[in-house]
Amino acid sequence: MDNETFITASRYLGAAFSVGFGAIGAALGEGYAAGIASESISYKPKASREVITTMLIGQAIAESAAIFALVVSMILLFGGPDFHSLNFGWACIGAGLCMGLAAIGSGLGAGIPAGQACLGTVIQPATSGKTNTTMLLGSAVTQTPAIFGLVLAFLLLFLDHSNMPVYPGWAALLGAGLSMGLGAIGSGLGNGFTAGEAVYGVARNPEQVGPTSMVMLVALGVAQSSAIYGFLIGLMLLFVTPKESILIADSARLLTAGICMGFGAIGPGIGSGIAGAYALKEVPRKPEERGTIFRVMLIGMAVAGSTAVYALVISMLLIHYFK
Amino acid sequence: MEELGKIKQIDFDILGYKLVFNIETIIMTCIVIFVLILFSVLARSRMGLIPNPFQVIAETLAKIFYNLCEDALGQELAPKYFKLIFSLFLFIWLSNIIGIVPIFSEPTKDLNTTLSLGVLGFIIAHYSGIRAKGIKQYLKEYCEPIFFMAPLNVIGELAKVVSISFRLYGNIMGGGIIIIVVSHLLWQILLPPALLFFFGIFVGTVQAFVFTMLTLVYISLQVR
Amino acid sequence: MEISGADFIRGMAFLGAGVAMGLGAIGPGIGEGFVAGKACEAIGKRPDEAGLITRTMLVGQAVSESTGIYSLVIALLLIFVV
Numbered sequence: 034m035d036n037e038t039f040i041t042a043s044r045y046l047g048a049a050f051s052v053g054f055g056a057i058g059a060a061l062g063e064g065y066a067a068g069i070a071s072e073s074i075s076y077k078p079k080a081s082r083e084v085i086t087t088m089l090i091g092q093a094i095a096e097s098a099a100i101f102a103l104v105v106s107m108i109l110l111f112g113g114p115d116f117h118s119l120n121f122g123w124a125c126i127g128a129g130l131c132m133g134l135a136a137i138g139s140g141l142g143a144g145i146p147a148g149q150a151c152l153g154t155v156i157q158p159a160t161s162g163k164t165n166t167t168m169l170l171g172s173a174v175t176q177t178p179a180i181f182g183l184v185l186a187f188l189l190l191f192l193d194h195s196n197m198p199v200y201p202g203w204a205a206l207l208g209a210g211l212s213m214g215l216g217a218i219g220s221g222l223g224n225g226f227t228a229g230e231a232v233y234g235v236a237r238n239p240e241q242v243g244p245t246s247m248v249m250l251v252a253l254g255v256a257q258s259s260a261i262y263g264f265l266i267g268l269m270l271l272f273v274t275p276k277e278s279i280l281i282a283d284s285a286r287l288l289t290a291g292i293c294m295g296f297g298a299i300g301p302g303i304g305s306g307i308a309g310a311y312a313l314k315e316v317p318r319k320p321e322e323r324g325t326i327f328r329v330m331l332i333g334m335a336v337a338g339s340t341a342v343y344a345l346v347i348s349m350l351l352i353h354y355f356k
Numbered sequence: 357m358e359e360l361g362k363i364k365q366i367d368f369d370i371l372g373y374k375l376v377f378n379i380e381t382i383i384m385t386c387i388v389i390f391v392l393i394l395f396s397v398l399a400r401s402r403m404g405l406i407p408n409p410f411q412v413i414a415e416t417l418a419k420i421f422y423n424l425c426e427d428a429l430g431q432e433l434a435p436k437y438f439k440l441i442f443s444l445f446l447f448i449w450l451s452n453i454i455g456i457v458p459i460f461s462e463p464t465k466d467l468n469t470t471l472s473l474g475v476l477g478f479i480i481a482h483y484s485g486i487r488a489k490g491i492k493q494y495l496k497e498y499c500e501p502i503f504f505m506a507p508l509n510v511i512g513e514l515a516k517v518v519s520i521s522f523r524l525y526g527n528i529m530g531g532g533i534i535i536i537v538v539s540h541l542l543w544q545i546l547l548p549p550a551l552l553f554f555f556g557i558f559v560g561t562v563q564a565f566v567f568t569m570l571t572l573v574y575i576s577l578q579v580r
Numbered sequence: 581m582e583i584s585g586a587d588f589i590r591g592m593a594f595l596g597a598g599v600a601m602g603l604g605a606i607g608p609g610i611g612e613g614f615v616a617g618k619a620c621e622a623i624g625k626r627p628d629e630a631g632l633i634t635r636t637m638l639v640g641q642a643v644s645e646s647t648g649i650y651s652l653v654i655a656l657l658l659i660f661v662v
Contacts, residue, residue: 219609223613259609280587280590280591281583281587281588281590281591282587282590282591282594283591284591285590285591285592285594285595286591286594288595288598289594289595289597289598289599290598291598292595292598292599292602293597293598293599293601293602293655294602295602296599296602296603296605296606297601297602297604297605297606298605299605299606299609300605300606300607300608300609300610301605301608301609301613302609303609303610303613304608304609304610304611304612304613304614304616305609305613305616306613307610307613307614307616307617308613308614308615308616308617308620309617310617311616311617311618311620311621312616312617312620312621314620314621314624315620315621315623315624316624318624319624319627321627322623322624322627325623325627325630326620326623326624329616329619329620329623329630329633329634329637330616330620332616332634332637332638333612333613333615333616333617333619333620333637333641334613334616336612336616336638336641336645337608337609337612337613337615337616337641338609339608339645339648340604340605340608340609340645340648341605341609343601343605343648343651343652344601344602344605347597347598347601347652347655347656347659348598350659351594351597351598351659354659
């Protein structure tokens with residue numbers, strides 16, 4: 034098999050991964066939003082116009098992650114750069130995995146606040162402006178891990194990797210994609226839980242919209258830290274040029290650094306999101322306790338994120354210690 | 357795009373050990389410090405009942421952070437740590453935002469800066485904890501709830517430092533890389549500045565706030 | 581391509597270390613997050629018990645962490661010792 038065949042085949046495979054995985058999250062998230070919207074209309078049929086408008090706005094944001102995945106697929110199929118080393122083939126597969134997997138979490142995560150916004154609109158129609166603003170804010174910040182995935186996919190595609198040896202460079206390129214892709218799933222979903230509860234809380238207590246938004250933004254930022262670690266390991270795998278070696282040990286080492294960080298970021302992302310969700314349920318209801326709840330939420334999220342730090346340390350050891 | 361992986365550095369050889377200095381980070385940090393000192397001098401000049409604009413900004417921010425410190429530390433301890441927390445927030449916030457100005461780059465884009473700030477918070481928290489509780493009580497707390505959990509608690513403490521430093525570093529550097537990649541791929545004028553606004557100001561402010569709040573929370577955990 | 585036995589074993593050891601730490605980090609993350617969330621909810625219901633609730637949360641999270649630590653230990657053993 035010569036280079037050109039391998040590169041063409043891997044472009045198609047990467048495009049398939051990108052849009053295949055990317056379609057999952059957005060569809061699930063938008064479906065959830067539509068379901069909750071239908072339920073809300075059943076409570077109050079006269080509000081159907083506002084509910085459908087809110088639902089469509091939220092679904093549009095959830096769709097954006099899938100659009101990123103579609104863009105990467107298109108670039109892989111039709112456009113993109115013209116490199117001829119074997120590394121470029123592996124980079125294509127890595128880029129496809131990276132964007133596809135990263136879009137799962139953010140798609141899911143943006144659908145949950147959209148559904149809660151519909152419910153909030155029906156329960157208290159006069160607050161729909163503030164509810165929608167909070168939903169937009171929360172959903173937009175939830176898309177950040179998908180944006181990081183897009184950036185890493187572009188770096189994989191457009192940088193010239195020919196100075197990296199093919200063995201074990203292939204594992205580094207694939208591992209970078211897996212690290213960012215898998216790593217973004219957990220924080221996307223967790224952020225969705227947090228933003229959803231925040232939006233519903235604002236609907237019930239609209240005068241608390243300012244402090245609640247502040248707490249929500251901090252909670253979203255902290256929960257995204259595991260996706261950031263995934264991005265960092267992806268960058269390290271891309272830019273730390275390994276020594277040429279046909280040993281399986283070196284290839285396995287780099288590939289598994291990506292797998293380790295990728296899977297390791299899923300749990301803490303979801304857990305921190307759940308912590309934020311329950312905290313944001315209480316913050317609008319009890320403004321005088323906001324300080325205590327905020328502090329306990331931060332402590333809990335920091336401890337929940339510690340296993341992501343362990344995975345980060347193991348991945349960094351695997352990459353750097355054995356140069 | 358190729359200059360993404362390179363850093364401007366100066367290497368010194370002292371006594372057989374290699375010392376590496378990141379010139380860009382050092383210069384930008386000095387600029388940030390200078391701007392902060394200039395801001396404080398301007399805020400304190402001609403202080404009166406009708407305040408000048410810098411004084412208004414400074415007092416508003418100071419009040420917000422003093423309330424946060426009081427919430428976390430209680431009324432007696434708040435004045436002691438307030439200066440540290442407020443300075444930390446101002447430094448990180450200005451460092452994150454300064455990337456918007458064309459030639460400047462953020463000092464927090466370098467892991468050296470963020471890791472140093474994290475270690476700073478760690479040392480202050482633990483030193484205050486030892487001074488407040490005494491060394492015996494401090495060591496005993498590592499053995500809760502069961503004796504052989506001690507190494508796990510130590511790892512947990514180190515994990516806290518790593519997580520806040522890497523979170524700040526990753527967010528700021530990720531934003532910078534996104535802007536470089538998008539500017540490389542697009543020929544239009546509109547999208548890069550919009551992204552710059554989002555990643556520079558919005559993410560920069562949120563992450564500065566998160567870092568400061570977490571440092572405050574860790575100090576309050578040790579001291580109370 | 582000639583694959584030597586020692587090289588293959590070392591490669592699989594690395595792969596195992598990564599999978600161990602990666603999958604092992606999922607559970608504690610979700611569990612400890614759930615604990616933190618319920619603690620926030622409890623403080624919302626009974627703010628005067630905040631200290632007790634926080635301590636309970638930390639103890640529960642520390643116990644939850646234990647399986648994550650097992651994964652960390654096995655990963656380190658696979659990388660350095662075996």
